[in-house]
Amino acid sequence: xxxxxxxxxxxxxxxxxxxxxxxxxxxxxxxxxxxxxxxxxxxxxxxxxxxxxxxxxxxxxxxxxxxxxxxxxxxxxxxxxxxxxxxxxxxxxxxxxxxxxxxxxxxxxxxxxxxxxxxxxxxxxxxxxxxxxxxxxxxxxxxxxxxxxxxxxxxxxxxxxxxxxxxxxxxxxxxxxxxxxxxxxxxxxxxxxxxxxxxxxxxxxxxxxxxxxxxxxxxxxxxxxxxxxxxxxxxxxxxxxxxxxxxxxxxxxxxxxxxxxxxxxxxxxxxxxxxxxxxxxxx
Amino acid sequence: xxxxxxxxxxxxxxxxxxxxxxxxxxxxxxxxxxxxxxxxxxxxxxxxxxxxxxxxxxxxxxxxxxxxxxxxxxxxxxxxxxxxxxxxxxxxxxxxxxxxxxxxxxxxxxxxxxxxxxxxxxxxxxxxxxxxxxxxxxxxxxxxxxxxxxxxxxxxxxxxxxxxxxxxxxxxxxxxxxxxxxxxxxxxxxxxxxxxxxxxxxxxxxxxxxxxxxxxxxxxxxxxxxxxxxxxxxxxxxxxxxxxxxxxxxxxxxxxxxxxxxxxxxxxxxxxxxxxxxxxxxxxxxxxxxxxxxxxxxxxxxxxxxxxxxxxxxxxxxxxxxxxxxxxx
Numbered sequence: 001x002x003x004x005x006x007x008x009x010x011x012x013x014x015x016x017x018x019x020x021x022x023x024x025x026x027x028x029x030x031x032x033x034x035x036x037x038x039x040x041x042x043x044x045x046x047x048x049x050x051x052x053x054x055x056x057x058x059x060x061x062x063x064x065x066x067x068x069x070x071x072x073x074x075x076x077x078x079x080x081x082x083x084x085x086x087x088x089x090x091x092x093x094x095x096x097x098x099x100x101x102x103x104x105x106x107x108x109x110x111x112x113x114x115x116x117x118x119x120x121x122x123x124x125x126x127x128x129x130x131x132x133x134x135x136x137x138x139x140x141x142x143x144x145x146x147x148x149x150x151x152x153x154x155x156x157x158x159x160x161x162x163x164x165x166x167x168x169x170x171x172x173x174x175x176x177x178x179x180x181x182x183x184x185x186x187x188x189x190x191x192x193x194x195x196x197x198x199x200x201x202x203x204x205x206x207x208x209x210x211x212x213x214x215x216x217x218x219x220x221x222x223x224x225x226x227x228x229x230x231x232x233x234x235x236x237x238x239x240x241x242x243x244x245x246x247x248x249x250x251x252x253x254x255x256x257x258x259x260x261x262x263x264x265x266x267x268x269x270x271x272x273x274x275x276x277x278x279x280x281x282x283x
Numbered sequence: 284x285x286x287x288x289x290x291x292x293x294x295x296x297x298x299x300x301x302x303x304x305x306x307x308x309x310x311x312x313x314x315x316x317x318x319x320x321x322x323x324x325x326x327x328x329x330x331x332x333x334x335x336x337x338x339x340x341x342x343x344x345x346x347x348x349x350x351x352x353x354x355x356x357x358x359x360x361x362x363x364x365x366x367x368x369x370x371x372x373x374x375x376x377x378x379x380x381x382x383x384x385x386x387x388x389x390x391x392x393x394x395x396x397x398x399x400x401x402x403x404x405x406x407x408x409x410x411x412x413x414x415x416x417x418x419x420x421x422x423x424x425x426x427x428x429x430x431x432x433x434x435x436x437x438x439x440x441x442x443x444x445x446x447x448x449x450x451x452x453x454x455x456x457x458x459x460x461x462x463x464x465x466x467x468x469x470x471x472x473x474x475x476x477x478x479x480x481x482x483x484x485x486x487x488x489x490x491x492x493x494x495x496x497x498x499x500x501x502x503x504x505x506x507x508x509x510x511x512x513x514x515x516x517x518x519x520x521x522x523x524x525x526x527x528x529x530x531x532x533x534x535x536x537x538x539x540x541x542x543x544x545x546x547x548x549x550x551x552x553x554x555x556x557x558x559x560x561x562x563x564x565x566x567x568x569x570x571x572x573x574x575x576x577x578x579x580x581x582x583x584x585x586x587x588x589x590x591x592x593x594x595x596x597x598x599x600x601x602x603x604x605x606x607x608x609x610x611x612x
Contacts (some may be wrong), residue, residue, distance in 0.1 A: 007506065032419060
């Protein structure tokens with residue numbers, strides 16, 4: 001084999017090898033989706049969506065309280081993380097000087113990288129210990145802490161995509177800086193900011209570790225914000241580790257619902273963002 | 284795209300003219316807005332610092348009692364109030380190592396294919412799927428791990444490894460299913476998307492001219508990729524690997540569900556073990572007594588330290604490469 005044939009062979013072989021790597025990187029998603037659909041779809045029914053869990057060992061019942069609980073926790077997280085995050089992002093992009101944005105960006109980077117279980121310990125120390133008991137508030141706080149840095153970073157990035165001449169136009173017409181931000185800059189990238197928030201919510205919606213010792217779990221409807229509350233991820237975890245066949249079935253069903261919601265939000269928002277980018281490139 | 288170092292290269296342009304500073308101060312509303320948003324921005328900083336302080340204070344007892352010996356003590360015995368972190372440190376490092384051994388070659392290979400060799404449409408579609416994989420919640424991986432991966436390791440993969448590599452101590456002993464190897468496998472799948480998507484972006488940031496130059500000199504696509512593009516992108520790819528490693532070390536739920544939950548140090552990968560994150564998740568609510576709880580918090584502190592340092596290093600590496608590539612363009 002001469003030198004050129006050898007080089008071409010190497011080229012062909014490596015193309016195939018790397019293509020197989022790419023294939024291997026995609027297959028797990030298909031496997032996960034496949035298993036969840038096969039094992040979970042048959043267990044999703046009206047009772048599963050509307051009933052409370054049956055006492056341990058009894059067949060039947062559902063996860064209505066966990067679905068509502070997840071919603072409750074996400075609402076709390078959003079109340080804590082979204083306003084702070086959006087305002088913080090506005091500061092970084094519109095007001096910030098040099099030192100504060102640098103520090104805040106760095107802190108946001110670090111906070112995103114903190115393992116979720118450590119966030120759980122933090123929320124336990126800050127809320128659970130002080131209140132004296134587990135509660136939805138503690139869980140919401142934990143998820144909010146995870147949400148905050150993501151929202152800050154996203155918001156800043158989207159604000160920065162707004163061209164400077166829009167701001168200059170508004171200022172030239174006599175509007176103040178805040179007026180400019182609220183009525184010109186934010187409307188110009190509202191869709192992006194909202195999508196970023198949705199993506200961040202989808203990400204924390206699947207978190208289990210920060211809830212284990214903050215929101216704990218609850219077999220009934222949570223009464224108010226001061227009670228422990230059930231959530232889909234924690235239910236999946238506990239049911240999966242239980243020895244009952246019927247609980248396993250329900251864990252699969254809950255996982256399918258959770259994954260479907262998370263993936264749906266991801267797919268839709270990525271489509272929206274892609275279209276936005278495309279229209280900007282065309283402009 | 285790569286012909287100039289202006290806005291086209293993907294750097295968001297600084298959009299705030301300097302003279303705004305004057306306008307901001309002239310109006311009451313603007314001043315209030317500036318202060319309120321400043322407070323919101325600082326909240327991120329406050330939370331991060333608060334988190335460290337809170338963990339530091341709540342592990343005082345354990346830190347004073349055990350000192351640095353905590354990290355190298357191999358006995359974790361809640362009944363006698365003796366706490367050593369070594370089994371968990373060991374489990375964390377071994378599972379992460381297994382994950383990296385599998386995911387690094389696969390991930391970098393996939394990134395090379397997606398960035399350099401695949402047609403654009405195919406590359407975009409596959410990248411989309413890989414990024415969706417990153418969105419799958421950890422507990423879902425845990426569920427699939429318990430009911431699919433564990434049985435598979437017990438009945439086919441484990442025995443296979445044993446017959447082929449059985450002479451190495453790593454692959455000896457009984458195969459239970461749940462254990463260090465299984466946790467490593469699940470982790471590998473979970474961190475793969477991070478390596479693929481970040482490495483791909485790093486590769487795409489390498490200037491086209493470099494490739495064109497290599498191709499014009501008569502090299503094949505693979506040679507252009509391996510001998511010209513890869514050396515330029517090496518630091519950044521290393522950064523993506525560090526990011527994935529930080530993820531693997533801090534990952535909790537999936538590992539907790541498949542690692543077996545036994546605080547022991549065993550040469551065999553088939554043996555059940557424990558990771559730092561897993562022991563916190565498992566034992567935090569049932570920890571009785573201050574020392575027990577504080578030891579778990581100290582474990583959290585250790586985990587926080589490791590992942591934050593790794594993450595910081597990774598960021599620097601990734602940024603250095605993308606900026607170098609931009610400067611070269």
